[in-house]
Amino acid sequence: MSVLVVAEHDNKNLKSSTLNTISAAEKLSEDIHLLILGNKIEDLAKSSKSIQLVKKVIICDHEKLENQIPELSSPIISNLAENYSHILAPSSTFGKNLLPRVSALLDVTQISDIIGIESQDTFIRPIYAGNAISYVQTDQKINLMTVRPTSFEKCEETGGDAAVENISFIDSEVKTTFVSREVSKSDRPELGNARVVVSGGRGLENSDNFKLLYDLADKLNAAVGASRAAVDSGYIGNEYQVGQTGKMVAPELYIAVGISGAIQHLAGMKESKVIVAINKDLEAPIFNIADYGLSSDLFQAIPEIIKELDLLNQI
């Protein structure tokens, strides 16, 4: 049977989480269809059809879909469901907001945040903030799943020539209107997708001191992250939070600066390949999972690291 992937995008480009989700779909079927719901998405449809793994791009282009209100998009998805064995969406705030509504309309139980696919009906997902791993099996008529992007590689965006099918918009009476979106602009890589992440915690003491981290991040072409303590203290915006209730990251290098290592933070970053912890408190739990620990005052260590990196680059 075919598998449907619901695309996360901004009406211009696919989010990388969509590419990870397509890779997950590849483990289930060779016939992968990509569903793009949005406004003025002709160009997006054109660029998406070149994804090699995708056999068909289904688009629903309507001005009411501009802001992806789930009350409007969920009936369009459930209406397509009978053609598919599985429907997948990234387990980002986009997918979490949307797919459970589809599950309600189809009267099936969704499986959230899968990190592995054992077979057509058996999936692996973390529970208790990743402190336990659950293997679950289902025999429902259709499987709805959100996919943790960091657990699957990004698929290639080229090499394909998928068919494009337009479907008509189904209107629903919706009482919610979009007001605004507060998005911080940054030239740094996307947090969920960066090769290197530099994260700060309460040890940074205030928002001005986060500039130190930005300098280090820019040296390493890294994304910036933060612990919940730092976000709650107002040092930095919520979109930077790494952890159980924030973003999941798994970069090649994660540098935790002034972060003690609460369970809920570790849940969001412990799949990183190499973890560096810089903290003056030797007892901080972050050292228990760090590959390289440095017990030092971060306000001295970070400028020194920047200097050392400059030296390396001169050689």
Add this chain to the structure above:
Amino acid sequence: MKVLVAVKRVVDYKVQIRVKSDNSGVETQNVKMSVNPPDENAIEEAVKLKEQGLANEIISVSIGDDKSQDVLRTSMAMGIDRSILVKSQNTLEPLAVAKTLKIIIDKEKPDLVLMGKQAIDDDSNQTGQILSALLNWPQGCFISNLKIENNKVFISREIDEGIENLETSLPAVLTCDLRLNTPRFASLPNIMKAKKKPLETIDIDTLGIDTSSKIKTLKVIEPPKRKAGIMVNDVKELVQKLKYEAKVI
């Protein structure tokens, strides 16, 4: 306005959980249990709405065995007026939880339903969204700000890109982020008072809905442990290790 808050009893967030030796699940016997943290934010918000004079009755609902009475008593100690326990021996999946809540909502007719954005045990993050679809009410998920004026509802949602602001209307289902507010501590006098507040018990079997599991748990295992690393002496050593040993910079 009447507000209904859904509350789940979970292993306390400070407990280091243990996987059962037979790999059938996570040990929940003889460990500290508490109100699911973001559900506390939902309770706090309901109490604030009552204090502001916007809500006249605030009720809490939990689904679980007799022990779930303790989280309902906690909610009443924080200021909830009365509680309903839907008794179930089995752990329900989000779809069954939402169907159960819908029946209670059809009976109680609240104008607003609040709950945490996810439970910290199964981390599903589904119930509010499903409930909103079943009721055909507006949904507002992961909210960090709420303002209600003349039946209009203004919310800020925490999304991966930042904050999204929406306007909607009552009745609605809203799921709460931890940053929505700071839940109050229940004072001792209020804990005593809560013992006298009404707590109604309903047997889930009398509701006539399918609450059977659609997902079978084959096994639960511990995650792979990271091996302990090394402490470096100074920044120079750290940068050298990252460059020549780990080869990540």
